[in-house]
Amino acid sequence: MSMPKLHILLVDDKLSMLKIQHGLLNRFGHSVVAVSSASEAITILTNQLQKANFDLVLMDMQMPEIDGLEAARMLRSRGVTTPILALTGNDCDDHRKEAAEAGMNGYLTKPLNETKLSSAWVSIN
Template identity: 45%
Template sequence: PAPPVRPGDDDRVAHVAFKGVRVLLVEDNPVGALLARTLLRREGCVVQTAADGQEALDALKAARFDLVFMDMRMPRLDGPSAARALRARGDQTPIIALTANAFAEDRAACLEAGMDDHLAKPLEADALRVALARWTNAANRAKVAAS
């Protein structure tokens, strides 16, 4: 897995374009969803939202996304459970956890559930850019290798 994203790391990624990157944002809090959606759209991403893990599973069955940003704690189906379900069905879309808990054990729990990275809330634009660059570049390398 990639190292944790730190604000300020965006100096390395200022040249990366995110226009057209398809993102599934899974967030049950309307204010958190609005903030993340706004930041992602400012970066040029095409954003679809889901209010919980079950909606995320359904969305990922119906369409392809380049990245998933997923809250950890949601009603019906939480982030770790949704990540485990996605991995169990073979979906390898990068999943970045969004959580207010930014301790090392929280990051470890995200990775153990099959998530690829971890961003702390409140979401910061710099950290978001770094994560977008890290994981869209990884996705692009995989697509090139597969072709």
């Protein structure tokens, strides 16, 4: 399954996961900006709102301070329409439902791979 090369905002508080996922996304040919907190992502996305720079946000669901669900709610309430995919190690229906209710467009489980990302991208477009 082929997909366009995207400009992605990657958000994960675990630096080891951030590094691994960033490397994978680069290997898939995507341009990636990686941040380690939801507050950084909110700042970037709300500052870039007029430019609509990012094609996709990959947001870890479980982070300290502001988790991915709350970050998605905050972004949607501020008018950010960039697609957001939840990124989590837990694959369960409750988490999928919570992600959708928070305004996320889809759900990916770790470890990330090109097939999962491509399928999720197709499903939201």
